[in-house]
Amino acid sequence: MWPNNTDAPFLLTGFPGLEEFHPWISIPFFAVYVSVLVGNGTLLYLIKEDHNLHGPMYYFLAMLAGSDLMVTLTTMPSVMSVLWMNYRKISHGPCFLQAYTIHSLSIVESGILFAMAYDRFVAIRSPLRYNSILTNSRVIKIGLGVFMRGFVSIVPPILPLFWFSYCHSHVLSHAFCLHQDIMKLACADITFNRIYPVILVVFTFFLDALIILFSYILILKTVMGIASGEERSKALNTCISHISCVLVFYVTVLGLTFIHRFGKHAPRIVHISMSYIYFLFPPLMNPIIYSIKTKQIKKSIVHLFSVHRRT
Structure with missing residues (x-):
């Protein structure tokens, strides 16, 4: 059985009712x-060029920056095409690929934050x-x-999208493709596509967040056992950037989940x-947080700008 490529393309959505303001809305989005x-x-350039940043903590940070770049480059071109040119059509293949990449990278980011928590756990619990x-x-x-984990775990719900027929409205809810939007347009049994993502969220986002929380409880216990107040402060300062990024990521995840699950009567x-x-x-926020809170990153930025000024 071959995928059904005969259906009409999907239509992306900007801000319904505010189409005439799309050019103005595009300005902050582009910024x-x-x-x-x-x-x-x-961040990626600094970590590559500065040998002082060649360590596990910064390698994980490079992975985080790379993941952030990829998800932004995946979503924003279609967003800007809708806001700038009102170009809304997207064919099935590119749409499914975009949804696959977006959801995969979300799980990847959660995994990277988990790996960074492990890095801080080892650094403080077993520094030697x-x-x-x-x-x-x-x-x-x-x-x-x-x-x-991110790119393999998303294959099962994305693959059936190629074989579904779409006889409902072809209008998507966003200016980019998401699995939950696409599956609602299918004229097929989508039970698996409804259940699998819930299970996946529990075993990735929820489990990662739980382990990160537990690791910081152990880190805090270790830090509180350090006799010197200065050493305690120094140890905690090495975790502030990571904690901030974890909060930024998981608070937005919770906010989005809350709106989708319980905000059915909220304006679109x-x-x-x-x-x-x-x-x-x-x-x-991630590069801003690490640039402000991480001393070595700040030094590298200052050095980078001072070199450019001299040249």
């Missing part, structure tokens, strides 16, 4: 888009064994495992806006 590209691109535990080869294996604009916050806010 955020550029900021995400510059911020995460700068840190380099022997988190070797370069082990960091690579963890990174590959995180990306494999609220649902749409929350989706944009979920996909844009963490990639925007």
